[in-house]
Amino acid sequence: MKNQKDRIIIFDTTLRDGEQSPGASLNMDEKLTIARQLAKLGVDVIEAGFPYASPGDFEAVQKIAEVVGTEVGPTICGLARATKKDIEAAAAAVKPAAKPRIHTFIATSDIHLEYKLKKTRAEVVATAEEMVAYAKSFVEDVEFSPEDAGRSDPEFLYEVLTRAIAAGATTVNIPDTVGYTVPSEFGALIRGIKENVPNIDQAIISVHGHNDLGLAVANFLEAVKNGARQLECTINGIGERAGNAALEELVMGLYVRRKYYNPFFGREPESQEPLTNIDTRQLYKTSRLVSNLTGMLVQPNKAIVGANAFAHESGIHQDGVLKHKLTYEIMDAQSIGFNDNQIVLGKLSGRHAFSSRLQELGFELSEGELNKAFVKFKEVADKKKEITDWDLESIVNDEIQQPPELFRLELVQVSCGSSSRPTATVTLRNPQGEELTDAAIGTGPIDAIYEAINRVTNMPNQLIEFSVQSVTAGIDALGEVTIRLKHGDRIFSGHAANTDIIVASAYAYVNALNRLYAALQKEKEEGRKVLAQA
Ligand code: KIV
Numbered sequence: 001m002k003n004q005k006d007r008i009i010i011f012d013t014t015l016r017d018g019e020q021s022p023g024a025s026l027n028m029d030e031k032l033t034i035a036r037q038l039a040k041l042g043v044d045v046i047e048a049g050f051p052y053a054s055p056g057d058f059e060a061v062q063k064i065a066e067v068v069g070t071e072v073g074p075t076i077c078g079l080a081r082a083t084k085k086d087i088e089a090a091a092a093a094v095k096p097a098a099k100p101r102i103h104t105f106i107a108t109s110d111i112h113l114e115y116k117l118k119k120t121r122a123e124v125v126a127t128a129e130e131m132v133a134y135a136k137s138f139v140e141d142v143e144f145s146p147e148d149a150g151r152s153d154p155e156f157l158y159e160v161l162t163r164a165i166a167a168g169a170t171t172v173n174i175p176d177t178v179g180y181t182v183p184s185e186f187g188a189l190i191r192g193i194k195e196n197v198p199n200i201d202q203a204i205i206s207v208h209g210h211n212d213l214g215l216a217v218a219n220f221l222e223a224v225k226n227g228a229r230q231l232e233c234t235i236n237g238i239g240e241r242a243g244n245a246a247l248e249e250l251v252m253g254l255y256v257r258r259k260y261y262n263p264f265f266g267r268e269p270e271s272q273e274p275l276t277n278i279d280t281r282q283l284y285k286t287s288r289l290v291s292n293l294t295g296m297l298v299q300p301n302k303a304i305v306g307a308n309a310f311a312h313e314s315g316i317h318q319d320g321v322l323k324h325k326l327t328y329e330i331m332d333a334q335s336i337g338f339n340d341n342q343i344v345l346g347k348l349s350g351r352h353a354f355s356s357r358l359q360e361l362g363f364e365l366s367e368g369e370l371n372k373a374f375v376k377f378k379e380v381a382d383k384k385k386e387i388t389d390w391d392l393e394s395i396v397n398d399e400i401q402q403p404p405e406l407f408r409l410e411l412v413q414v415s416c417g418s419s420s421r422p423t424a425t426v427t428l429r430n431p432q433g434e435e436l437t438d439a440a441i442g443t444g445p446i447d448a449i450y451e452a453i454n455r456v457t458n459m460p461n462q463l464i465e466f467s468v469q470s471v472t473a474g475i476d477a478l479g480e481v482t483i484r485l486k487h488g489d490r491i492f493s494g495h496a497a498n499t500d501i502i503v504a505s506a507y508a509y510v511n512a513l514n515r516l517y518a519a520l521q522k523e524k525e526e527g528r529k530v531l532a533q534a
Pocket residue numbers: 017105145147148175176177178208210
């Protein structure tokens with residue numbers, strides 16, 4: 001294998017740190033779908049979850065290890081605090097992977113030691129050393145993180161890292177846990193580690209950072225110049241609080257500016273050898289998938305994958321781009337797979353054409369899934385003459401990647417207008433198979449539908465976000481509705497697409513309620529288990 005220090009290792013933590021975004025929780029099938037797409041994207045490591053955190057997390061990491069962690073697939077990593085129980089759970093979960101990794105961490109900043117861990121520095125070093133060695137007894141590939149490294153005393157960090165490497169850590173990850181550092185400082189921290197940790201050559205230096213000040217990507221790129229060779233990031237930058245460093249921004253930064261970064265890898269500036277293993281043409285698709293499944297919308301002006309990232313509005317820019325693309329474009333939309341969105345299918349297209357185009361787009365559907373998606377395609381094609389690649393993606397994401405339908409929307413009917421009170425009637429099939437109908441009035445048609453659905457489902461919640469986006473331009477475009485609702489202190493998202501946005505709104509709401517219902521059922525189930533064990 002080529003020396004890992006000659007290029008960047010992309011460590012994706014969308015399924016672990018990304019899933020810590022409020023409301024971004026994913027079910028097992030959704031995690032598996034994202035993991036498969038991450039493998040296609042070419043990430044080197046997938047941090048699939050925190051196995052000790054819950055049985056659901058454990059199962060998801062284990063399943064991803066089994067299905068995606070093949071010999072040719074990425075390394076599958078499980079997170080563990082520096083405790084034996086956490087490490088044992090992570091070891092068992094990643095075991096089916098061909099390349100398993102355990103990532104263990106303990107905080108090193110004085111603030112965390114004093115207020116959170118209530119441990120002395122000597123105790124932290126001893127625990128780090130002991131737990132890295134314990135993780136090493138299960139797997140060869142062990143990553144160690146001194147949490148809140150960005151606010152830790154560098155001298156203490158050098159000592160902890162030296163001992164962790166001596167105990168067997170093969171990657172040492174430097175987290176800016178609270179997104180506090182600025183690029184020059186973070187770069188200097190990495191340089192200090194390279195210069196002062198005597199055994200640093202035996203490990204890869206990794207970085208992890210949050211975006212509280214909007215500096216995560218800039219910090220990472222500075223770290224790369226100073227010797228970091230693994231970047232921990234998430235798709236669309238989702239994650240705890242303001243999120244993590246965005247994978248697509250890092251990858252494209254290193255790609256578009258390779259001439260600038262190449263010398264830091266000992267290469268000629270003109271070298272065309274890629275700095276990462278990422279297939280950049282999969283970036284846009286991965287971004288849409290993660291956004292649809294987590295309900296975390298991508299802002300239109302988001303770098304690389306935002307809807308406006310390649311749109312030129314001002315006349316001067318449009319004129320320049322028409323004369324020569326390079327006048328105002330530093331990268332080609334095709335390079336991230338933001339293709340021209342050509343019209344590919346229509347009402348008369350058959351199952352074969354439909355299935356071949358999905359294959360070309362990289363979807364691997366089972367026979368049952370394909371049948372379901374084809375029925376939806378026909379429905380859409382009846383209303384919308386021309387079906388584009390983006391429509392197809394939306395249809396598949398909507399039809400296939402949904403949580404198991406517990407409540408099923410059978411009918412929705414609304415009456416509204418300037419001189420009538422919005423009224424909705426809905427019929428739903430409940431998880432017991434009964435058909436229930438109710439009606440309600442509201443401030444608008446969607447409010448009336450949601451009120452009527454609430455009367456049937458009886459799961460109190462507060463709608464905190466509602467958004468409609470059009471998949472393509474045109475009056476007959478598919479509308480995608482994404483909603484987030486709150487139940488207690490938990491947030492659930494829902495997503496649906498339809499040519500009728502009122503109908504899409506109803507489906508999106510039922511979709512979110514089904515996630516809430518599944519979570520409540522799971523809690524009940526786990527409560528019962530605890531009682532049975534007591
Ligand atoms: O932000 C952080 O410090 C983390 C660690 C577990 C690496 O997520």
